[in-house]
Amino acid sequence: MDKATSSAEILRSQIAATEEELGRLKEQLAAVEAKEAEDLNRLSMQEKPGLVTQGNWPLELEEYKRYGRQMIVPNVGIQGQLRLKAASLLIVGAGGLGCPAAAYIAGAGVGTIGIVDGDIVETSNLHRQILHSTAKVGMKKVESAIEFLASLNPNVRFIAHNEHLSPQNAKEIVENYDVVLDCTDHPTSRYLISDICVLLHKPLISASALRTDGQLIVLNSPPLPHGDPSGGPCYRCVFPKPPPAESVVSCGDGGILGPVVGIMGVLQALEAIKLIAAGKLTAREGEKAGEASMLLFSANSNPPFRSVRLRARRQKCFACSKEGGLTLESLSSGSLDYVLFCGVTTPVKILEPQERIEAREYERVLNGGKGKDHLLVDVREKVQFDICSIEGSVNVPFSTLQGNRALAADEKPLWIPQTLPTNAPIYLVCRLGNDSQIVVRKLKEIGLDKDGRYIGDIKDGLKEWKKQVDSSWPEY
Template identity: 85%
Template sequence: MDQATKSAETLRRQIAATEEELSRLREQLAVIENEEVQNLKGLSLEEGPVTRKWPLELEEYKRYGRQMIVPNIGIQGQLRLKAASVLIVGAGGLGCPAAAYIAGAGVGTIGIVDGDVVETSNLHRQILHSTAKVGMKKVDSAISFLTSLNPNLRYIAHTEHLTPQNAREIVEKYDLVLDCTDHPTSRYLISDICVLLHKPLISASALRTDGQLIILNSPPLPAGDASGGPCYRCVFPKPPPAESVVSCGDGGILGPVVGTMGVLQALEAVKLITAGKLRAAEGEKAAEASMLLFSANSNPPFRSVRLRARRPKCFACSAEGGLTLESLSSGSLDYVLFCGVTAPVKILRPEERIEASEYEKIMEERKGKEHLLVDVREKVQFDICSIKGSINVPFSTVQGSRALAPQGEKPPWIPESLAPDAPIYFVCRLGNDSQVVARKLKESGLDKEGRYIGDIKDGLKAWKEQVDSSWPEY
């Protein structure tokens, strides 16, 4: 009886989803028919009956001709591109190249979602923005560029971040979604709303010199239908530990790497659209899913990892899943809580930390002697800029339990000439890693002779604010 109940519930969901899709298609048809009527009204009787010899405008044949003669594209593929609508979530390093090539290909409607503004640090990789647009909304900057590239398309600006509350209203207007964001919370949200609204999803990410790409929910069958493509929760049932999530600002990113992944997203979008796979065909089953991995420093740089089909007990896309539009929009699904919140690091007591301005006074009083300043950033960052007199001991070399000297012994990087009671200060970029290393050193017993061990509060960010305004910000 339980199995019959589950099957009936699955069928009800499929019927509801089909009715919703039918309603949306009727609305689109009504809009197109209204436009045709308006066009007819605008013609004078002298112009005679309306005839159209070619399905595209003559300018479009010139613009898209080179791609229309590609096998498997043709005029039918171009017409599908023109009729399609694509939503790009994120106008950054992934979204910029993806949007440029999707607009260039002639996708009829392009929506862009992003609540951020253009910053100087974006410009080495976010190719739709420019120095003159710093401070401008990223969405407005991107659409300005895209309009100059291809003015024949319809661009829709969503100048806010995607949230559980606005996700349905935004996503339901589009045929295909590209996840061009950079955090697990947004990736789970985007995947969930795509499952609920039956939209295929192309997701990518990039960090340092590596990237990955996945096509999800394709074909976009209702939850409970095992023939549908896996969702993000199928691939990653649990989010990574919050402390392991590294942003581009902390870990770095090479522009061509994120550009490569964005271009691949555009390529997969064009392939899905021109092949007519934005909606599931009757009886269609998902092709074997895979994840494309890219590493700029590997040879070959690309490799593919096979993925499983939809997980039988997936929270989002299985028959047993508890995901609904109501639970998502009501806020009962806390994506930040699900992915974990990285609280500010508070390892040292207030008396074990000093302000940057206070350390500057110590430098002046001691003239750089009788104390040690240890910069725990990685060497590549230390080489960019460093405080005079500091030494570099990268955080990665002192993370392990045995990275420091045995209990009570002095680590090799502490100069022999340093007095046993001379203070040791640690500094990093933001004042987090420095606390970790200071605590490790204290636990090893190096402060038992009265030696002060602490760190510079808020790190080199505070140094720029309190001491040296010319300090490079990277």
Template identity: 80%
Template sequence: MEVATQSAEALKRQIATTEEELKRLKEQLAVVEAQSSIEKAVDGLELGAGPVTTGKWPLELEEYKRYGRQMIVPSIGIQGQLRLKAASVLIVGAGGLGCPAAAYVAGAGVGTLGIVDGDTVETSNLHRQILHNTAKVGMKKVDKIVEKYDLVLDCTDHPTSRYLISDICILLCKPLISASALRTDGQLIVLNSPPLPTGDASGGPCYRCVFPKPPPAESVVSCGDGGILGPVVGTMGVLQALEAIKLITSGKLLAREGEKADDASMLLFSANSNPPFRSVRLRARRAKCFACSAEGGLTLEGLSSGSLDYVLFCGVTTPVKILEPEERIEAREYERILKEGNRRDHLLVDVREKVQFDICSIEGSVNVPFSTLQGSGGLAAEGEMPAWIPEALPSDAPIYLVCRLGNDSQIIARKLKENGLGKDSRYIGDLKDGLKAWKEQVDNSWPEY
């Protein structure tokens, strides 16, 4: 009888899970079937605009109505609209930059729009990647690739891809609009415009001209680690679309004989500055640039053969492995310590920045931000106790460090040991894999950000 009851309960749970999955799939189907006109444009339902001239008028009557307010702008006109219709644009990256850029490029009437992105949609993307929604979490962002295009928008978020995309544009003589955003700041550059061949000093600078050397790998901060404000990355994506429309309608997608590059500049945006925009003048093509100079070594053969290792060029970051296994404890082990002992018998130090600590923290933990401990500000003289260690804490009481992913905590644990705090019998270690492990092993209701 007991076995039958257990089997019945198991079947009920399975049915409930299946019904929940079916409900989710139905919601997902409803959303996909009801996509907005902007998203349809991006997915290809309005990309093929047909021939430039049809019948009596060069545009369809519906197009005059749709783009009329755009066409009466003096810098656009009917000729600019026809150029938009005939143009093809490739957007690399369908994230916070690519989503608004794609929406406005498609909305302007560009004839062919290609999007390249091998990533999947995550819940943390949704506050800024406006083409995606909750029902698409886990789906591929884009599944199609367009091979031939006139203009490229780099909407990616890592130096490796930025150098690769720029090199391709140089070799294929394509203008490139590159942008980036982090926290409350962004930058925008129009590169390789005009797109003259390699070795022609009259062409616009490439990404390597502006940044001959990549930043140190350890200094590269992602949106996941540094944070991003949605309107900031949206602003930069919209500006990319604007620059694309300006290039297309002015007829500058192709280099003309004898044409020289305009003075190149980098547009910098800071949401917290007044004014928020400023422009930095850039030099022309660098005389010994690897990609676009006559002395450069960049070739299509080298690019296609894989001999150019962009990951190696930009530096390879590996997971932090500073502490020995015995200097680290699992999240579940720390939970056992909490249950069995007194919270005053040890100290848990959360080294995340205060803005993250305020979002969520383990009860009883003390916040000492990593930034204050990198120098000597948060540490006392060798052999002395830092001010953040309670006086009532026993001299042999363990000190545990915790951070978001278990990297910064290792660095600080090692630093405390080197400063003499662990020279007696005091244990100093960290929670392995940080608060990510705490969610997985201890508290699945822990907010993930």
């Protein structure tokens, strides 16, 4: 009897516990059902025009669709996308590098993009500067670029700086952005951009391209104050001295393949997106610079990419070391002369006026029945000579005339015809009238004028030939 009573008590206790648990489950079910009803009500409200609500989502619903493919990349995610949206980025130069970089950065959803450039769109830009078009020739590059980018992503805020970056305006412009892309093409601007980024603690992504080659460096990352050896190297750390002025070749003189500069611009965009998405725009406490490197690209090499390891900040760097003399005051006051530092690239002036003739004067020589009594030597490289040449000229590339053995004293060059009289004039021509002057001087140094032969060049070269003689001459 006692055993039966004990068993009944146990069962009553189990039933009571079960009923209590059932009550809790009913309460939980009621709460879930209430939440479902609330969600359904909010969804129905969103479907009605004018009643769209953001809810708890950090991005607009359209942005989830727009950036979804990159948000599912593990190194980006929702946090990386929010960092991109909150970031501001400055692109200096709306040309071959700046155009592809800007397109991908805007497409990625960087919240604010500023573009600095004082040039206008020219026809010669169009084969590589992909944001511009034939219809925009004569338009300011910044406005042309922003017009394209705004149609690509209307969620981005664009800021136009229709001017060239200078020591006087650099601080005012750069201080409003988190990261800077150097998309310029001359050492003077590269040193200036690097200096202001060091002073304002901004990471810098610098690239360059010429002919079929390019290079890329991430500088001043992390952007620690100058004097802190843990910060990333600056441009002056990598290149303490600028290249000789005479060795600096622009795209206009040396040429450029569009895809080459496009590759380098896209790589700049990639590095910028990586920095922003990872939250590395500012230095973290105790953070040290990783191993810096320079990425080199050559379209004619296999493999086309290689990386060169760079040293950390240079101990005696003028810009980022403790001993450096760079200050905002010295930069903005103009006491830092970047043109003088990099060398002044003025036109060559080594010949006397009597050693030069105008293009129209040479046309009279050419058409005056004396065509067999002189020699016209075109010193452009063969690839340019093949594009266009004056009838009767012979091509002797400038590169073959350089060096000590190229033109030795008392040595008659093989390119002078044996039938040419010893006193027949020799005229030199090049694209702009610079290289031709140097060759004239070399020919006189080896004594080719000792028999009274006239040796001179066509002043300002084929550029003036088009202006003075033949308006149909191809301009390239």
